[in-house]
Amino acid sequence: MQYVSLIMRLALLLGMLYLSSAFAAANKTSANSPEFSIKSIHIATDIWPGFTEPNEQGAYIDLIKLLFPTGIDFEITYTSFNRTVKMVEEQQADIVLGISFNESSRLYLSARPFDVDQIAVLFKPGRFKFEKSEDFKNYQLVMQRGYNYDIALGISTPSYEVDNIITGVDLVRAGRVDAFLVEKTELEGKLNANELADMELVFIAGEPIFIGFAKNERGAILKAWWDQQFQLYSQNGKLLLWYQQHPGMTLP
Known part of the structure; x- marks a missing residue:
């Protein structure tokens, strides 16, 4: 009986070692697959x-x-x-x-x-009134080229497109457009609070x-x-x- 018990304990130990080895191999395969050959x-x-x-x-x-x-x-x-x-x-x-x-x-x-992305609207106080997305249809907007915030917000009215944030801000400041749809973090990385002191910036939605x-x-x-x-x-x-x-x- 002792001999049988010893055999059973050895079998259990070998089984545990096998499972441990298999688990480690599975983790290794998972961490390195699919095969990556791109340099x-x-x-x-x-x-x-x-x-x-x-x-x-x-x-x-x-x-x-x-x-x-x-x-x-x-x-x-x-x-x-x-x-x-x-x-x-x-x-x-x-x-x-x-x-x-x-x-x-x-x-x-x-x-x-x-x-x-933190979609926000930049405008001159008193020129633009925003309460809901439908309000955008009453205003002339500007966006950076390639930033499809109008689609994300369900806006169907045409908007100007500019190549950079500075141009968008300048258009709003000059009164050529009513508001600028812009990524809030990106805008604040380009211009500081003093440079935007005459503007109002309102967060709209995350995308x-x-x-x-x-x-x-x-x-x-x-x-x-x-x-x-x-x-x-x-x-x-x-x-x-x-x-x-x-x-x-x-x-x-």
Whole structure:
């Protein structure tokens, strides 16, 4: 009986060792699949202070480097947002940062958003009265080119498009338009409170934004890796910790 008991204990121990080994192997496979053979990634992005700096620093770029394997060579092209989307649509770059669900049907989007745009309206006090989105149809608006905030807010009236925030603010200040639909964080990164002292800025709504990938084999590989790592880091708590260390970003 003692001999049988010893055999059973050994069998149980071997079984536990096998399960432990299998679990470790499964984790290793999960952490490294799908197979990743890409050595360089071309990112196209606008310059957003604190998020995508010209020196290849910023929260968005840091998140990219966190989730992709170490040793990747990142090439970053800085240009207008509208141009960044076209570059990836035309497969001249692999990734565009900060794209909303409504801004392109010619890209793969990450399975989950990674931040939230803070849509706001900028106007001169006394010129613009805003209570609900329907009020926009009574006014002349301006937006940055490629920022489809009108679609996100259900606005059907035509709007001016400008290439940068400074031009949009100048148009409002000169009275050429009634209001500027703008990303609040981006505006405050470009102009300080004194430069906007004669304006009123009102938050309207948050819009989730995604990573956009080129619709080709490379883009599919990059998207699969990003989605898997984003989910893995969400489950193990590393992503929440990272977002807590970057208060300018919102984990949707």
